[in-house]
Amino acid sequence: MHTLELTVNGQGHKVEVGLKTTLLEVLRDKLHITSPKVGCNTGDCGTCSVLLDGVLVRSCITNALSVQGKSVTTLEGIIEPGDIHPLQKAFHENYGSQCGFCTPGMILASKALLDANPSPTRDEVKEALSGNLCRCTGYVKIIDSVLAAADEMKS
Amino acid sequence: MSNVIGQRVTRYDGMAHVTGETKFVDDQVVPGTLTVKALRSPVSKGKIKNLDISAAEKMPGVAGVITAADVPCNAFGLIPDQPVLVGEDIRYKGEAIAAVAAVDEDAAMEALEKIGLEIEEQQAVLDPLEAMKDGAPQTRPEGNFQIWDDNNYRQVNLGDVDKAFEQADEIVESVHLHPSVEHAPMEPICSLAVPHAGPKLTIYTVSQALYFHLGMLCGILQMEPGDLHCKQWKAKTGSAWRHNTGYADLNYVGGTVGGGFGGKNDIMADHVAALLALKTGRPCKWRWTRAEDLLYSTFRGAWHITIKDAVTKQGRIIGRQMTSIRDAGSYASLNPYVVEKHCYLGAGPYFIPNVRVRGYCVYTNKPPASSMRGFGITPAAFATEVQMDQIADRLGMDPWEVRMTNAFRKGEFTPTKRILNSVAVIEVLQNLAAKAGVELPGHLKAMASTQERG
Amino acid sequence: MYPSGMSGGGDSSQAMVKVQPDGSAVVTVGSCDIGQGCKTIMAQITAEVLGIDYEAVKVVNDDTDNCPLSFGTFASRVTYVDGLATKLAAEDARRILFEVAAVMLECSEDELEAIDNQIRVKGNPDKALPIGEVAGAGTFGMRKLILGLGHYMRDPAAMDPETGECDPFCTLAWAASYAEVEVDTETGEVEILRLVNSYDVGKAMNPTHLEGQIDGGATMGVGAAMSENLHPFYPSLDFQPDNLGDYAIPTTMDVPDMESVIYECPSTNGPYGAKGIGEMTANTPGPAIVNAIHDAVGIWITNLPATPEKVLRALDAKGA
Numbered sequence: 001m002h003t004l005e006l007t008v009n010g011q012g013h014k015v016e017v018g019l020k021t022t023l024l025e026v027l028r029d030k031l032h033i034t035s036p037k038v039g040c041n042t043g044d045c046g047t048c049s050v051l052l053d054g055v056l057v058r059s060c061i062t063n064a065l066s067v068q069g070k071s072v073t074t075l076e077g078i079i080e081p082g083d084i085h086p087l088q089k090a091f092h093e094n095y096g097s098q099c100g101f102c103t104p105g106m107i108l109a110s111k112a113l114l115d116a117n118p119s120p121t122r123d124e125v126k127e128a129l130s131g132n133l134c135r136c137t138g139y140v141k142i143i144d145s146v147l148a149a150a151d152e153m154k155s
Numbered sequence: 156m157s158n159v160i161g162q163r164v165t166r167y168d169g170m171a172h173v174t175g176e177t178k179f180v181d182d183q184v185v186p187g188t189l190t191v192k193a194l195r196s197p198v199s200k201g202k203i204k205n206l207d208i209s210a211a212e213k214m215p216g217v218a219g220v221i222t223a224a225d226v227p228c229n230a231f232g233l234i235p236d237q238p239v240l241v242g243e244d245i246r247y248k249g250e251a252i253a254a255v256a257a258v259d260e261d262a263a264m265e266a267l268e269k270i271g272l273e274i275e276e277q278q279a280v281l282d283p284l285e286a287m288k289d290g291a292p293q294t295r296p297e298g299n300f301q302i303w304d305d306n307n308y309r310q311v312n313l314g315d316v317d318k319a320f321e322q323a324d325e326i327v328e329s330v331h332l333h334p335s336v337e338h339a340p341m342e343p344i345c346s347l348a349v350p351h352a353g354p355k356l357t358i359y360t361v362s363q364a365l366y367f368h369l370g371m372l373c374g375i376l377q378m379e380p381g382d383l384h385c386k387q388w389k390a391k392t393g394s395a396w397r398h399n400t401g402y403a404d405l406n407y408v409g410g411t412v413g414g415g416f417g418g419k420n421d422i423m424a425d426h427v428a429a430l431l432a433l434k435t436g437r438p439c440k441w442r443w444t445r446a447e448d449l450l451y452s453t454f455r456g457a458w459h460i461t462i463k464d465a466v467t468k469q470g471r472i473i474g475r476q477m478t479s480i481r482d483a484g485s486y487a488s489l490n491p492y493v494v495e496k497h498c499y500l501g502a503g504p505y506f507i508p509n510v511r512v513r514g515y516c517v518y519t520n521k522p523p524a525s526s527m528r529g530f531g532i533t534p535a536a537f538a539t540e541v542q543m544d545q546i547a548d549r550l551g552m553d554p555w556e557v558r559m560t561n562a563f564r565k566g567e568f569t570p571t572k573r574i575l576n577s578v579a580v581i582e583v584l585q586n587l588a589a590k591a592g593v594e595l596p597g598h599l600k601a602m603a604s605t606q607e608r609g
Numbered sequence: 610m611y612p613s614g615m616s617g618g619g620d621s622s623q624a625m626v627k628v629q630p631d632g633s634a635v636v637t638v639g640s641c642d643i644g645q646g647c648k649t650i651m652a653q654i655t656a657e658v659l660g661i662d663y664e665a666v667k668v669v670n671d672d673t674d675n676c677p678l679s680f681g682t683f684a685s686r687v688t689y690v691d692g693l694a695t696k697l698a699a700e701d702a703r704r705i706l707f708e709v710a711a712v713m714l715e716c717s718e719d720e721l722e723a724i725d726n727q728i729r730v731k732g733n734p735d736k737a738l739p740i741g742e743v744a745g746a747g748t749f750g751m752r753k754l755i756l757g758l759g760h761y762m763r764d765p766a767a768m769d770p771e772t773g774e775c776d777p778f779c780t781l782a783w784a785a786s787y788a789e790v791e792v793d794t795e796t797g798e799v800e801i802l803r804l805v806n807s808y809d810v811g812k813a814m815n816p817t818h819l820e821g822q823i824d825g826g827a828t829m830g831v832g833a834a835m836s837e838n839l840h841p842f843y844p845s846l847d848f849q850p851d852n853l854g855d856y857a858i859p860t861t862m863d864v865p866d867m868e869s870v871i872y873e874c875p876s877t878n879g880p881y882g883a884k885g886i887g888e889m890t891a892n893t894p895g896p897a898i899v900n901a902i903h904d905a906v907g908i909w910i911t912n913l914p915a916t917p918e919k920v921l922r923a924l925d926a927k928g929a
Contacts, residue, residue, distance in 0.1 A: 034182035035175030040445040044853035075175035088173040099644025100172030101341040101413030126861040138824030159656040163817040167648035282844035304770040311773030332912040335839035364681020410670040415643035446851040504610035540896030579809035579874035587807035591787040
């Protein structure tokens with residue numbers, strides 16, 4: 001076993017991990033942070049997406065020891081407790097979630113986009129979310145949500 | 156406030172979804188939960204000659220191993236033909252034979268490797284068209300066909316189709332293959348069974364149908380003392396969905412599902428998790444990998460559909476014959492119901508006075524197919540709607556005109572003679588044309604479902 | 610075309626609506642929310658019947674110890690069957706509120722209506738009580754449990770084994786799709802440029818939910834038509850995809866911005882005339898795409914999915 005020190009949503013943690021342990025296992029099984037989901041464990045679906053030092057990664061194929069000393073943000077950490085992020089508000093108001101299983105990853109992928117590009121076009125949103133699968137919505141209202149959030153964040 | 160109906164109110168659980176607060180089965184944290192893994196058949200058909208779990212049971216970290224011998228009633232389903240774990244006869248590649256509960260995934264996987272398994276492989280049949288032939292290898296002892304009454308097909312017969320073919324100006328025929336399709340909800344199959352003193356059991360489930368599966372699990376577990384033997388019980392109720400006893404011992408927890416699409420209408424993991432929880436006295440979670448979900452969960456079985464229509468020069472369909480073959484895989488699950496629904500409504504939203512539909516439900520050595528969004532009508536809609544364009548093509552007519560000419564009108568009836576009172580095929584097509592920017596000719600714009608057929 | 614409820618009938622759903630002492634309500638049903646919006650629709654129906662705000666309704670559907678019977682979430686049945694059960698339960702609870710209010714307002718029960726968070730004499734805003742006052746008086750003053758019960762089950766339909774004659778469904782909803790595609794005759798790739806979906810839903814209970822369900826179902830239809838195949842070497846099991854990279858469900862890049870148009874031809878028995886459309890949304894896009902491919906390049910793809918390989922082979926066969 002090896003000791004992993006990392007920061008999750010602003011809070012420092014020290015956990016024991018094996019050589020094969022993934023970041024997703026650390027978050028879910030050791031820290032009980034359950035917004036990143038186990039959808040495939042092969043990096044194909046995006047439901048486990050988190051931000052690693054601000055960069056979007058798939059935590060299911062990210063080796064835990066590779067994030068030594070780094071900072072991880074999950075959906076729980078994108079805003080102060082009791083408040084919500086404009087993306088969360090926009091996904092709620094524009095019906096950007098149906099079953100809700102892809103939603104945490106979808107919102108984090110959207111945040112990574114808007115952090116880098118505050119005024120994306122519709123096509124740029126599609127491109128940015130192309131690695132996050134959703135089986136319920138057909139994506140139309142997800143894309144609407146991201147564009148609505150971008151508008152709100154600019155004003 | 157009133158007039159809430161018709162309003163664009165926000166999703167009831169939307170805020171929980173966007174904050175990550177929504178808890179799915181896999182998000183439940185119960186201390187001491189064991190990890191479940193299954194030994195699955197490497198062959199599509201065979202007989203188990205020897206199954207030895209003694210070494211696996213002794214492996215470090217293993218709390219329990221179960222086989223068919225641990226299942227009180229090893230037959231479930233609406234037609235109770237499917238074992239929880241294979242006793243002797245393997246019907247599909249990936250069918251579960253034994254299951255292990257261990258402290259973690261590594262321990263469970265290592266224990267699976269210690270299970271001794273000898274199989275005598277037999278010839279499988281994977282093609283339903285082969286399975287329908289005389290002398291084909293048998294998927295199941297009852298034969299490869301689902302039997303309805305005295306027939307090996309379900310049928311709907313309206314009018315005289317043969318006469319319609321004699322009277323037709325044109326006969327248009329097409330053959331379609333709709334492939335096997337997986338539901339692929341983002342949430343994979345997962346079940347968590349938590350035993351309590353009592354003995355009572357809580358099942359956290361991905362089920363789309365809590366009561367359905369509660370009843371089925373009551374049947375599988377036979378939990379209450381002095382219960383009838385399984386076979387007697389089946390004879391008594393004729394259904395594996397039991398609603399007379401056992402509910403007091405089980406609580407089914409769910410209702411928030413990460414997508415279903417028909418893929419969570421059959422019990423997939425609850426039974427094994429429950430049996431291991433009862434055997435070990437500890438919480439047991441069986442979460443399928445995405446690979447298991449794709450390869451071994453239920454799916455929309457493939458359909459072979461042949462349509463033959465008797466058509467007049469004016470584009471009126473006066474007779475339609477459909478012969479449809481459903482590749483059902485190896486167990487009934489919801490296949491017979493899917494085929495029935497196909498037969499009732501497969502001929503499409505058109506008033507055709509002479510209809511003959513035969514739906515075959517054919518068993519092959521694939522994993523069991525079952526319900527998926529559209530229950531037998533999705534492949535029918537594909538076949539019939541492509542056929543409508545082929546008719547238009549043959550007659551040199553506008554496909555909109557062929558559809559609207561044949562569309563149901565109010566007061567007409569379906570092939571099963573159900574009279575229709577809420578009909579809007581013509582209006583839906585008119586709206587579609589308007590939205591798409593297609594200019595329909597005046598007589599089609601003037602058409603209405605409430606007009607009697609001229 | 611698609612039916613609401615199980616073919617052959619016999620499928621039950623029950624509901625309970627409890628009015629709390631403050632006039633808010635809890636509706637309890639046994640059906641699951643698989644993303645389709647069961648909780649939202651049941652809250653809307655309860656709010657409508659009781660004349661209260663949507664936000665004043667809680668929905669409980671999470672276990673079989675607490676929730677009444679439902680056959681489940683399938684067969685496009687929840688809005689229709691659970692909806693009817695919920696409507697009956699809310700009306701039953703409202704009846705109890707009317708009993709209480711009739712005493713308080715010194716009128717008969719059938720003169721009353723529930724509207725704008727009030728119980729009032731029909732059309733007379735001056736003879737009105739806040740619903741919380743009525744619920745409080747009923748609960749504490751008259752020692753009532755304001756609990757309404759509802760159960761809906763369509764009778765099982767007998768079927769003639771020879772003709773198939775039967776009355777197998779509650780109601781039918783109707784749909785059609787229009788597709789525009791571009792076919793690359795060099796590579797065989799098909800791009801969907803436009804997809805328009807038209808529906809009759811009986812009554813649009815929540816248009817946003819409907820649009821979302823239509824878009825999502827259409828995308829599943831696009832997947833089955835264009836890319837998804839669990840057995841690519843059917844009927845053999847060879848090279849079966851075992852990950853979501855190989856089993857290609859549509860991504861944001863594979864579907865156009867879909868448009869939908871909704872028509873309301875009420876069902877005779879559904880709640881507020883509603884019909885269920887959950888499943889049928891996957892049905893019409895596939896054939897529309899295949900017909901559009903024929904319109905573009907003159908080939909029929911009758912063996913789905915319409916992969917580039919099949920398109921190229923069909924083009925070759927046509928050219929030969």
